[in-house]
Structure formats: structure tokens, C-alpha cells
Amino acid sequence: xxxxxxxxxxxxxxxxxxxxxxxxxxxxxxxxxxxxxxxxxxxxxxxxxxxxxxxxxxxxxxxxxxxxxxxxxxxxxxxxxxxxxxxxxxxxxxxxxxxxxxxxxxxxxxxxxxxxxxxxxxxxxxxxxxxxxxxxxxxxxxxxxxxxxxxxxxxxxxxxxxxxxxxxxxxxxxxxxxxxxxxxxxxxxxxxxxxxxxxxxx
Amino acid sequence: xxxxxxxxxxxxxxxxxxxxxxxxxxxxxxxxxxxxxxxxxxxxxxxxxxxxxxxxxxxxxxxxxxxxxxxxxxxxxxxxxxxxxxxxxxxxxxxxxxxxxxxxxxxxxxxxxxxxxxxxxxxxxxxxxxxxxxxxxxxxxxxxxxxxxxxxxxxxxxxxxxxxxxxxxxxxxxxxxxxxxxxxxxxxxxxxxxxxxxxxxxxxxxxxxxxxxxxxxxxxxxxxxxxxxxxxxxxxxxxxxxxxxxxxxxxxxxxxxxxxxxxxxxxxxxxxxxxxxxxxxxxxxxxxxxxxxxxxxxxxxxxxxxxxxxxxxxxxxxxxxxxxxxxxxxxxxxxxxxxxxxxxxxxxxxxxxxxxxxxxxxxxxxxxxxxxxxxxxxxxxxxxxxxxxxxxxxxxxxx
Numbered sequence: 001x002x003x004x005x006x007x008x009x010x011x012x013x014x015x016x017x018x019x020x021x022x023x024x025x026x027x028x029x030x031x032x033x034x035x036x037x038x039x040x041x042x043x044x045x046x047x048x049x050x051x052x053x054x055x056x057x058x059x060x061x062x063x064x065x066x067x068x069x070x071x072x073x074x075x076x077x078x079x080x081x082x083x084x085x086x087x088x089x090x091x092x093x094x095x096x097x098x099x100x101x102x103x104x105x106x107x108x109x110x111x112x113x114x115x116x117x118x119x120x121x122x123x124x125x126x127x128x129x130x131x132x133x134x135x136x137x138x139x140x141x142x143x144x145x146x147x148x149x150x151x152x153x154x155x156x157x158x159x160x161x162x163x164x165x166x167x168x169x170x171x172x173x174x175x176x177x178x179x180x181x182x183x184x185x186x187x188x189x190x191x192x193x194x195x196x197x198x199x200x201x202x
Numbered sequence: 203x204x205x206x207x208x209x210x211x212x213x214x215x216x217x218x219x220x221x222x223x224x225x226x227x228x229x230x231x232x233x234x235x236x237x238x239x240x241x242x243x244x245x246x247x248x249x250x251x252x253x254x255x256x257x258x259x260x261x262x263x264x265x266x267x268x269x270x271x272x273x274x275x276x277x278x279x280x281x282x283x284x285x286x287x288x289x290x291x292x293x294x295x296x297x298x299x300x301x302x303x304x305x306x307x308x309x310x311x312x313x314x315x316x317x318x319x320x321x322x323x324x325x326x327x328x329x330x331x332x333x334x335x336x337x338x339x340x341x342x343x344x345x346x347x348x349x350x351x352x353x354x355x356x357x358x359x360x361x362x363x364x365x366x367x368x369x370x371x372x373x374x375x376x377x378x379x380x381x382x383x384x385x386x387x388x389x390x391x392x393x394x395x396x397x398x399x400x401x402x403x404x405x406x407x408x409x410x411x412x413x414x415x416x417x418x419x420x421x422x423x424x425x426x427x428x429x430x431x432x433x434x435x436x437x438x439x440x441x442x443x444x445x446x447x448x449x450x451x452x453x454x455x456x457x458x459x460x461x462x463x464x465x466x467x468x469x470x471x472x473x474x475x476x477x478x479x480x481x482x483x484x485x486x487x488x489x490x491x492x493x494x495x496x497x498x499x500x501x502x503x504x505x506x507x508x509x510x511x512x513x514x515x516x517x518x519x520x521x522x523x524x525x526x527x528x529x530x531x532x533x534x535x536x537x538x539x540x541x542x543x544x545x546x547x548x549x550x551x552x553x554x555x556x557x558x559x560x561x562x563x564x565x566x567x568x569x570x571x572x573x574x575x576x577x578x579x580x581x582x583x584x585x586x587x588x589x590x591x592x593x594x595x596x597x598x599x600x601x
Binding site: 018021025029032033034038041042043050053054057060061063064137138139141142145146148149150152153154157 | 210214218221222225242245246249250253254257260261347348350351352354355358359361362363364365369372
């Protein structure tokens with residue numbers, strides 16, 4: 001039986017089983033993540049909400065599923081045949097992981113935090129995609145994860161959780177620049193991935 | 203295929219330590235705080251380092267394949283140990299650079315580097331190797347590319363979400379907090395942490411070696427037990443951080459002018475001792491008027507072994523004024539505000555009002571917030587001697 005091109009492409013990215021596993025990780029993480037402003041360890045009188053920062057975990061996981069284990073083979077295929085599957089895969093992954101996160105929020109009755117999930121999730125997906133295109137899969141998870149951790153520990157300045165300029169997840173939800181950065185990161189990440197594809201394992 | 207190098211943990215550690223230093227204004231004025239801020243960077247570097255060490259081990263297991271299996275057992279062990287040690291070594295090197303940088307910043311602001319300031323680096327280095335060895339051991343046991351991100355993200359989530367009380371582990375990676383000098387930990391507690399973390403590293407290394415050459419899962423339970431035991435041992439010392447503070451017997455002290463007491467500071471902040479003594483002089487004089495028994499009252503910048511000293515805040519480059527000293531002294535005089543006794547809301551409000559009154563008496567020239575005075579039912583003029591005396595009696599007896 002002849003396997004379709006789309007099926008081969010999907011299989012090269014881990015297919016439904018691995019994507020389901022990653023989505024389950026996102027759901028479990030957001031089921032556990034506290035949403036209240038809590039004291040940040042070692043920072044004295046400084047509070048932050050772990051949840052918006054934890055959403056950046058999505059970026060670490062997405063970079064894994066965007067890497068290309070058979071890049072040598074893909075380079076033999078004309079770019080125009082790969083553009084659509086890559087773009088669709090990027091969209092599907094984004095939707096799947098955001099949906100997985102939303103399920104967790106819905107179970108906890110925290111739908112109002114969906115806006116945080118959307119903003120941080122889009123930024124993390126875009127950054128994760130860039131990371132997957134620039135770094136080998138063995139380390140492509142590091143930049144977004146590191147940013148998430150640094151943002152949690154040092155991204156706020158006081159007990160009200162006021163964000164530093166560079167800490168996107170901690171910005172107030174009505175911050176237009178933060179929303180623009182998140183949307184731009186997602187778009188740029190998607191375009192670069194569609195054009196270049198993720199790096200090979202190594 | 204290009205070999206994964208964990209060298210970039212070094213610049214990452216240095217950059218994160220710089221973020222930590224910049225976020226902690228006090229760190230600029232104290233070598234102890236600066237080194238501690240550098241050590242604090244490990245809170246985020248350790249999960250990363252564990253993941254990278256795991257990635258290296260996964261690479262060896264997956265891509266080395268038959269070649270690795272064909273090597274004699276000692277060669278495989280050497281190969282894995284060297285790779286696991288690399289992640290730990292790069293982390294330790296980054297930490298060393300960050301600590302040295304912190305010391306330079308402190309020295310530039312007049313805080314001399316002291317040996318005590320650098321002692322927290324010892325358990326941090328031992329811990330860096332332990333974390334890398336643990337990551338590598340897990341990488342050998344579960345050779346999947348999914349392991350490194352999940353390991354790092356899982357460690358992060360455990361810490362951030364405080365799963366199973368995991369946040370108490372952060373005591374191992376620094377102590378920069380409102381509890382000013384928990385970081386002046388005594389040598390015994392430090393030694394125990396070094397030994398505990400080294401034991402965890404050794405256990406992981408043994409599992410790593412065994413797993414690479416024999417049936418891996420036989421030793422997996424040993425790894426779990428060893429890590430839990432080492433962690434429990436390392437953390438047992440932190441139940442009472444005050445009990446392990448370094449003796450302040452050799453700290454620089456200065457006479458409070460016009461009073462019989464002393465004010466003492468940690469040795470790396472000796473340049474501030476005269477500033478504090480000057481600021482405390484009028485406060486101490488007025489305190490003696492309320493209670494002649496406090497004529498030779500000592501003051502200290504930490505609640506170290508000088509148990510009868512009153513805690514005062516260190517300036518950390520900020521101007522020291524009488525009101526801030528008066529506030530600190532008045533709050534210190536009330537043992538029940540330090541959790542020695544459960545107070546009802548009403549009692550707590552009374553004691554707080556008495557603290558405000560006493561602090562106003564100790565620094566009479568200060569400006570008060572009218573809203574605060576109104577909320578506490580206090581008059582908007584400075585207290586008389588008799589009012590201050592009554593307030594002093596309330597806070598010292600907690601009645």
C-alpha cells in the first residue's frame with residue numbers, strides 16, 4: 001500500500017501519539033500550576049504568578065515536535081511540496097497544545113486565564129519554532145525553558161507582581177506591546193519554520 | 203555528527219547570575235550578598251544542566267549504539283563519566299566567574315571580599331556535579347530524546363508549583379531574601395550539604411557506570427533511594443537556619459556615640475558600621491529615657507549569636523535616617539510581633555499602634571502618614587513622654 005506524502009510527513013514529526021503525549025504534559029502542568037501571586041523563592045518581598053510563566057513550557061515541547069529527524073530526505077523534496085505540510089503542522093501543533101492547556105483551565109474553572117494561555121502560548125510556540133530551526137533538537141528546548149524560569153524568578157519587582165519590561169508572561173493582559181510581541185513571535189516562528197524546517201537531531 | 207557540548211552552560215550561568223545581581227540592589231554593596239546572588243542563579247541553571255547532561259547520555263546510548271557496546275566496560279564508564287562531569291564542570295566554572303564578578307562589584311562599592319562570603323560556593327559546586335550526574339544517569343536509563351526537555355521542564359515545574367514541598371530545596375542554592383543573613387551559614391551546616399550533595403553525585407555516578415554496562419534497571423531503585431536520602435540529609439540542616447549561623451564574635455563593631463552599647467555588622471560591610479552608629483545615637487539615647495536598663499543596649503545587623511542585640515537594617519548604599527532605625531528598634535522591642543505568641547486581631551492592632559507611638563518618640567522629627575494615624579486611632583501630634591512610656595510597656599510586655 002502506498003503511504004501518502006502527508007502521512008509520511010506526520011510520521012517524521014512523531015505523529016499523533018507523541019503529540020498526544022506532549023499535549024497531556026501541558027494539561028497536567030496547567031492542572032498543577034498555581035495562578036495566584038505567590039512569593040518567589042529567594043527574592044524576599046517579591047511575588048509572581050507561576051501559571052503564565054509555566055505556559056512557556058509549551059515552547060520547550062513544541063521545539064521537540066518541530067525538529068526534523070530526516071532532514072536529509074526532506075531536502076530532496078521540492079520546497080513547494082513541503083510548505084503546506086509544514087505550515088499546517090505548525091498550526092495544528094499550536095492549536096493542539098493551546099487546546100490541551102485550555103482543557104486544564106476549564107477543568108479548574110479558570111477560563112479567564114485563557115488570555116494568559118493564548119498570549120504566552122503563542123509567544124512560546126513562535127520562540128520554540130525559531131529555536132527548533134536554529135538549534136539541534138537535543139538543545140532546542142533550552143532557550144524558551146530558560147526564559148520561562150528566569151521570567152518566573154526575576155521577572156517581577158514587587159508584591160503586586162509588577163513585571164519587568166523584558167518579562168512578557170508577567171505583563172498585564174491589557175498590554176498592547178506584549179500582545180504584539182507574542183503575535184509577532186508566533187508569526188515569525190511559523191514563517192521561519194515553514195521556510196527552513198527544524199534542524200536535524202544532533 | 204556534531205558532538206553536543208555543554209559549554210554554553212557557562213555563559214548561561216554567568217548571564218543568569220548577572221540578572222540575579224542586577225535584581226538585588228543590596229548585592230552591589232556586600233560581597234556576601236553578591237556571591238549569594240550568583241549562587242541563586244543555580245535555581246534555573248540546575249534543571250538546564252540536568253537536561254543537557256541527560257541529552258549527552260541519550261546521544262551516547264542512541265547514536266553510539268553498537269560501537270559503545272563493543273567497547274570494554276571501563277572505557278564506556280570513562281566515556282559517560284567524563285561527559286556527565288563536563289556539564290557539572292561548565293556549570294561550576296560559570297558559577298566561579300559569576301561569584302568573582304560579584305566580588306569585584308562588591309569591592310568596587312567598598313565591601314572587601316571575605317572567605318565567609320565564598321563558602322556557599324562549595325555546596326553549589328558539589329551540587330552542580332550531582333545534578334549533572336543525575337541527569338546523565340537518567341539519560342542512560344531512559345535513552346529518549348524526549349527525556350532532556352521533560353526532565354528540565356519537570357524539575358522547573360516541581361520547583362515553581364512547589365510540588366511535594368520541592369521549593370524547600372531552593373535553600374541549597376542561595377539565601378538572598380528578607381531574612382538578611384541566613385546566608386552566613388556555619389561551617390558545619392555547609393560541610394553537611396557538601397557531603398550530602400557529593401553522596402548524591404557518587405550514587406548517580408555508580409548507577410551511570412553500572413547501567414551502561416549491565417542490566418540498567420537493577421540499580422534504578424538505588425538511585426532513587428540515594429537521592430532521597432541525600433536530599434533529606436541536606437535539607438535537615440535547614441529546619442533551623444538561625445541555629446547554624448556563623449558566630450559574630452569577630453565582627454567589626456562601633457560604639458554608639460553617647461550610649462553604652464555597640465553596633466556590629468558582618469565583616470564585609472564594615473564600612474557601614476560608623477554610619478549605623480551615628481544614626482542610632484539619638485535613637486539609643488531616647489530609648490534609654492524610656493528604659494534606663496537599655497543604656498548599654500547592643501545593636502546588630504543580623505540576628506546572629508548576639509541574641510540580646512536589637513536587629514537594625516543595613517544601609518546597603520541607601521542613606522540611613524533616624525526614622526528607619528527607630529522603626530526597626532521599636533518593632534524589635536515587641537517579641538510578640540515575631541511570632542512568639544498568638545495575638546488576636548484586636549491585640550495585634552494595639553501592639554502595632556504602640557510600636558508606631560514608640561517609634562515616633564524615638565525619632566520625633568519624622569513625618570507621619572495621617573491616614574495611618576487615623577486608622578490606628580492615634581493623635582496627629584508627637585507622643586508625650588508618658589504616652590511613649592505606656593506604649594513601650596505595651597510592646598515589651600505584649601499586654
